[in-house]
Amino acid sequence: MQDLWVFGYGSLMWRPGFEHEEKHPALLRGYHRAFCVYSHVHRGTPEKPGLVFGLDAGGACRGVAFRVAAARADETRRYLQAREQVTLVYKDVVKTVELADNGGKVAALCFVVDRAHGQYAGRLPFEEQVRLIAEGEGRSGKNPDYLESTVRHLDEAGVPDVQLSRLWHAVAQRLHRSPASR
Numbered sequence: 001m002q003d004l005w006v007f008g009y010g011s012l013m014w015r016p017g018f019e020h021e022e023k024h025p026a027l028l029r030g031y032h033r034a035f036c037v038y039s040h041v042h043r044g045t046p047e048k049p050g051l052v053f054g055l056d057a058g059g060a061c062r063g064v065a066f067r068v069a070a071a072r073a074d075e076t077r078r079y080l081q082a083r084e085q086v087t088l089v090y091k092d093v094v095k096t097v098e099l100a101d102n103g104g105k106v107a108a109l110c111f112v113v114d115r116a117h118g119q120y121a122g123r124l125p126f127e128e129q130v131r132l133i134a135e136g137e138g139r140s141g142k143n144p145d146y147l148e149s150t151v152r153h154l155d156e157a158g159v160p161d162v163q164l165s166r167l168w169h170a171v172a173q174r175l176h177r178s179p180a181s182r
Contacts, residue, residue: 032059050136054113
């Protein structure tokens with residue numbers, strides 16, 4: 001048995017839901033964070049889908065790498081399967097992730113979007129993303145809260161995402177909320 005590394009790029013960054021020994025700011029090359037998955041469970045329903053992140057091919061993604069002790073690795077994998085694979089829209093793969101604070105590299109479990117899955121939204125127009133996020137709500141809460149939390153945590157980690165901030169401002173404006181109130 002060996003320790004398990006997990007790469008978080010969305011809600012896993014701020015709500016991992018599993019015990020871990022350490023966490024590091026991290027970079028995954030070859031994939032980027034994108035609102036490219038129609039959410040039918042956590043942030044929407046099949047009748048009124050929300051929009052959530054997927055790791056889509058190309059570019060790079062800043063996130064967080066968590067180290068889980070070997071003794072809890074299987075339990076953590078089961079938890080992540082139940083949480084992330086409700087509709088099997090992601091492929092769980094192991095990729096090399098760079099630890100930004102110490103220059104190390106680890107093999108981390110990553111959930112990348114399956115482009116062949118029916119919930120793969122691809123690259124949607126900006127206004128369609130705004131509408132879906134503003135209106136989405138599912139088992140894990142309101143879709144705007146998911147976007148706001150991600151923007152806030154990226155800002156706090158010192159890796160602000162200008163495009164996500166722009167999206168959050170547009171969603172907040174549509175909902176008549178002040179983005180500064182976060």
